[in-house]
Amino acid sequence: MSQVSVKTKNRLSSRIQDIKPSGIRRFFDLASSMDNIISLGVGEPDFTTPWNIREASISSMERGFTAYSANAGVLELRQEITKYMDQRFEVDYNPETEVLVTVGASEAIDIGCRAILDPGDEVIIVEPGFVSYAPLVSMAGGVPVSVGTKIEDDFKVSAEQIRAVLTEKTKALMISFPNNPTGAVMLKEDLQEIATLAEEHDLIVFSDEIYAELSYDHKHVSFAALDGMKERTILISGFSKAFAMTGWRLGFVMAPPDLLAAMLKLHQYSLMCAPTMAQYGALEALKSGMDDVERMTQSYKQRRGFFVESFAEMGLACHMPGGAFYAFPSIKATGLSSEEFAEKLLYEEHVAVVPGDIFGAGGEGHIRCSYATSMENLQEATKRMNRFVSKYL
Amino acid sequence: MTEKELEILRIIEEDARIDYNTLAKMTNISEEEIQTILKKLEKMKVILNYSAVVDWSKVPQAEQVTAMIDVKVTPKRGVGFDEVAERIYRFSEVQALYLMSGAYDLQVVIEGKTMQEIARFVSEKLSSIDSVISTTTHFQLKKYKHDGIIFEEGEEDRRIVVTP
Numbered sequence: 001m002s003q004v005s006v007k008t009k010n011r012l013s014s015r016i017q018d019i020k021p022s023g024i025r026r027f028f029d030l031a032s033s034m035d036n037i038i039s040l041g042v043g044e045p046d047f048t049t050p051w052n053i054r055e056a057s058i059s060s061m062e063r064g065f066t067a068y069s070a071n072a073g074v075l076e077l078r079q080e081i082t083k084y085m086d087q088r089f090e091v092d093y094n095p096e097t098e099v100l101v102t103v104g105a106s107e108a109i110d111i112g113c114r115a116i117l118d119p120g121d122e123v124i125i126v127e128p129g130f131v132s133y134a135p136l137v138s139m140a141g142g143v144p145v146s147v148g149t150k151i152e153d154d155f156k157v158s159a160e161q162i163r164a165v166l167t168e169k170t171k172a173l174m175i176s177f178p179n180n181p182t183g184a185v186m187l188k189e190d191l192q193e194i195a196t197l198a199e200e201h202d203l204i205v206f207s208d209e210i211y212a213e214l215s216y217d218h219k220h221v222s223f224a225a226l227d228g229m230k231e232r233t234i235l236i237s238g239f240s241k242a243f244a245m246t247g248w249r250l251g252f253v254m255a256p257p258d259l260l261a262a263m264l265k266l267h268q269y270s271l272m273c274a275p276t277m278a279q280y281g282a283l284e285a286l287k288s289g290m291d292d293v294e295r296m297t298q299s300y301k302q303r304r305g306f307f308v309e310s311f312a313e314m315g316l317a318c319h320m321p322g323g324a325f326y327a328f329p330s331i332k333a334t335g336l337s338s339e340e341f342a343e344k345l346l347y348e349e350h351v352a353v354v355p356g357d358i359f360g361a362g363g364e365g366h367i368r369c370s371y372a373t374s375m376e377n378l379q380e381a382t383k384r385m386n387r388f389v390s391k392y393l
Numbered sequence: 394m395t396e397k398e399l400e401i402l403r404i405i406e407e408d409a410r411i412d413y414n415t416l417a418k419m420t421n422i423s424e425e426e427i428q429t430i431l432k433k434l435e436k437m438k439v440i441l442n443y444s445a446v447v448d449w450s451k452v453p454q455a456e457q458v459t460a461m462i463d464v465k466v467t468p469k470r471g472v473g474f475d476e477v478a479e480r481i482y483r484f485s486e487v488q489a490l491y492l493m494s495g496a497y498d499l500q501v502v503i504e505g506k507t508m509q510e511i512a513r514f515v516s517e518k519l520s521s522i523d524s525v526i527s528t529t530t531h532f533q534l535k536k537y538k539h540d541g542i543i544f545e546e547g548e549e550d551r552r553i554v555v556t557p
Contacts, residue, residue, distance in 0.1 A: 028555040041555035048548050131557045180557075302404065302419035309418040352554055373550075375408075379415065 019135050023358035027342065031352040038381045040369040041352040043180060045244040045325070049281070050292040053243065056284030057277050065276055071268040073101025073252070074279045080286040081252055089212065089222040091235065097257045100264055101274045101282075105210045105238040105251035106132055107267070109174075112234045112253060113140035115262035116204055121171040123206075126157045127360030128181050128328070130208065133174050134360065142171070148362030151330055154319050155184035155362075159193040166201060173198060175223065176208035178215055181359045181368035182328040183321020188221045195226045204259075206234045210251070211324040213242035213293050216301045218322065224254070231256055241324075242293050243285045248278040300325050300371070303378060307371040310382040314389045325372040328356065332365045334392035342367055349384040394439075397422055398430055402439070405431075409443035446542050450535075459488075459504050459533040460511045462519065463497040465526045474498065477524045486514055497529070508532065 031037060072078060078095040085091050093099055102108040109132060117123070119141040125133045127146045134144035145165050149155040162173065175194070177186040186194075198205050207223035224233040238251025253263060267273075304321065311318035311329045318329035331341045338355035345351050356366030371378060400420055405411060413424040420427070434440045449455050466477050474492055481501060482490040489502035501519070505511040515528055536544050 022557070024555060024557050028553070031554040037554065039552075039554045042552050043556045044552060046550060046552070298400075298403075302400075305421050306415055306418040354555060375411075375415070375419075 022131050037350045037352050038377050039352040041354045042370050044246040046372045047244040049244050053281045053285045057281035060280035061277050069273045069276045071273050077279050077283045084286045091222050091224045093254045098260050100253050102251045103274050104249040105236050108236040108251050108253035110136050111263040111266040113137050114266050117142035122169045123172045125174045128363040130180050146361040155182035156190050159197040172204040174206040178211035178323025181326050183324045183326045185322035195229050204232050208236045210238050211241050215323040239282050250278045250282050303371045314386045315393050327369045328366050345388050349388045351381050351384050446540050448544050457504050461531045462501040463529040464499040466498045466524045
């Protein structure tokens, strides 16, 4: 420890000091220090962005579309987004007043939290979940309250579980299905009881539907499509997962005009607008990218089939993930903690997975394995994991 | 054709060497049923062959020349395109043959060891067929993409190892 540490500490806000660095980061450093690893730790598609999308973006630059766009995003893109969301998920939004193009879905979560939270307001977060939710709530001055889902329930959340942690200060609920890291999906009847509860307690619901297109067994149901829910939903999605556009940093948020106007205020002061060339790529994605989405989704589905079955052969319990590209098997039978399992697997077999505890309540005892990698990698990785697990069973 | 058959076809078109066990897990169809489906598709001649895509330009002792030849044909009484086509595709040098719409009628893809060999095929075998009225020969200079596969593929996995 250096001598200046006390002084440095004082330079930082107490709010930021209270936030723990992401557990993903630590594991990333560990995995990056090793050669020849097979990584099942990547939270993004293994496809490169389809060429027509890349080409459209290159062409927009060639034609000189390099200036700021409207704060809310290129209007034509917002119109295509509303059309697409209506056709795919039966939600009806006004492109002029209810859509905002953001720098990734992460920005949408951030400005959504900052738009609605006063100090001390509580946000119930369904976990295991994306690593950014709780820190973003805290940074906005709110208090994250977790609810853990379980493998026995296929990692679905019930109204009863949420009701148990409701207080007078509960302002909002954060859900994300299909889920990262569990791959869980919620069917219409599952969501309906959450909707009833949101109505009863006047909650705002953040519904992060970034993995909506990657639903394999049932058509995705948007929370905003349920009766009466549009008025209280902040619907978040983006291009990263379905169109393999993670590095483009392009997402969007849809919400009733009062909420959207508040988010737009934050967005315009902190970011001005999402990158214009990325927006033109996204426009092409919506206009003619659906065949590629279907091709990629089909490929994930096949890999899911192969991968999930191999856990049964290893002797690890794994629920069938209905969406996203993650399997979230239980490693409790090995007697190891999530961290121990992931670390040993990395050192002994050179396979990188992410320890489940990083994703919050309910994650301990599980590991997140992404099957967004080649069949060849999946076959080799399952062989190595099998060898590893058999030492403990 | 059933959904299952279609799915299997799409997978083996990409990777014909995939084993039954993996294919079964990917599709949630039993190994036995997969074998039955494949046998049926072979019998129907929907699946004709399980071959590899080879970049012969990387094999020094196997240098070869490929040409695409546009052929104009006058079908005669009793001799339609199919009959002329058959006379052409029976030559073992012919790799592919298509009936085309547009400026010419048949497109012949032919492989030979040298340009001379191809020239000889065109002048002695192809042009001498009664119904053939003209040929235009184009030699391939470089193969960039064949059967959906890019030959000089440079797009490796550029993702960082662990991300949220």
